[in-house]
Amino acid sequence: MNLELQMIGTGSAFAKKYFNNNALLKDGDFTLLIDCGVTAPLALHQLNKSFADVDAVLITHIHADHVGGLEELAFKMKFTFHRKIKLYIAESLTSILWEHSLKGGLYQAREITSLEDIFEVCPLTPNKPYFISEHICLELIPNEHIPGKKSYSLYLNNQVFYSSDMIYNPDLLKYLVEERSCGMILHDCQLEGRGEVHTTLDELMRLPEDIRKITYLMHYGDNKDEYHGKTAGMEFIEQGRSYSL
Numbered sequence: 001m002n003l004e005l006q007m008i009g010t011g012s013a014f015a016k017k018y019f020n021n022n023a024l025l026k027d028g029d030f031t032l033l034i035d036c037g038v039t040a041p042l043a044l045h046q047l048n049k050s051f052a053d054v055d056a057v058l059i060t061h062i063h064a065d066h067v068g069g070l071e072e073l074a075f076k077m078k079f080t081f082h083r084k085i086k087l088y089i090a091e092s093l094t095s096i097l098w099e100h101s102l103k104g105g106l107y108q109a110r111e112i113t114s115l116e117d118i119f120e121v122c123p124l125t126p127n128k129p130y131f132i133s134e135h136i137c138l139e140l141i142p143n144e145h146i147p148g149k150k151s152y153s154l155y156l157n158n159q160v161f162y163s164s165d166m167i168y169n170p171d172l173l174k175y176l177v178e179e180r181s182c183g184m185i186l187h188d189c190q191l192e193g194r195g196e197v198h199t200t201l202d203e204l205m206r207l208p209e210d211i212r213k214i215t216y217l218m219h220y221g222d223n224k225d226e227y228h229g230k231t232a233g234m235e236f237i238e239q240g241r242s243y244s245l
C-alpha cells in the first residue's frame, strides 16, 4: 500500500499523558490529518511539524478531541498560510460542524461566514469509496458512538479499519475481515469501566484470535502501561511512531 500512518496522539478524550487520538496519513508528499483535536497543534509541534505540513483534514465526528483544534487550523490557513485545504467530512456533519462548533470562534464579517471561507469542503457520502490522493482510498462507515450523534469509522484502501470512537460492534469487524479483506484494525480501547460510548478492552479480548492478531489499540487512558501483556495479544499503537500500511 506504501502509506505511512503516524498517530500524533493516542489518548482517550481526557488523557493527560497522551495527546488526542489524531493521525497523519501520508501518501508521498500528500498528508492527511485524521481528526484535529484540542491537542493537535501541540502534538504536531512536538513532532517538529505544524499545520503547514497538512494538505487535507478529515473529521470523524464532533467531539473536542476530534475537532477542537480546527479553529487554530482554520485561522492559520486563512491568515498565515493563505491556503484553503480540503476538509473531508460526512455530508450529514457539514452544517453541524459550522453552526454548532466552529462559527462561534471563527465568524468574522466579510472574512469568515461559512466553512467554505476556510476550507475546500468535500462532503462524503458514507459507504462510498473516494480516492483522495493517488494511493489513498477512503470510505466512511457509519458507527454507533453517542445516542443521536452521527459518527463514522474509516475504511482505508479496502484493507485498514480505523474505528475512531465507537461502541463494540463485533459483527462489523467480522464482516470486514471475512467479506472485505480487512487486514488491519485500529480500534479505540477503553481500558476500564463499562463501554457506554467506547469499546472496552474486555470486549475486544472476546474477539476471535484471527481478528485480535490484526487489531491495534488506540484512544487509551494514561494507565496503558499497566495493561502491557494483558491484551490477549493485541498491540497498543504508539504515539509518534510511524507505521507502514
Ligand SMILES: O=c1ccn([C@@H]2O[C@@H]3COP(=O)(O)O[C@H]3[C@H]2O)c(=O)[nH]1
Binding pocket: 012, 013, 014, 063, 064, 065, 146, 165, 196, 197
Ligand atoms: O455518555 C457519555 C458521553 C461522553 N463521555 C465522555 O466524553 C468524551 C467525549 O470524547 P470521546 O468520545 O473521546 O470520549 C467521551 C467520554 O470520555 C462519557 O463518558 N459518557
Ligand SMILES: [Zn+2]
Binding pocket: 012, 013, 021, 063, 065, 066, 165, 219
Ligand atoms: Zn475521542
Ligand SMILES: [Zn+2]
Binding pocket: 061, 063, 145, 165
Ligand atoms: Zn467521541
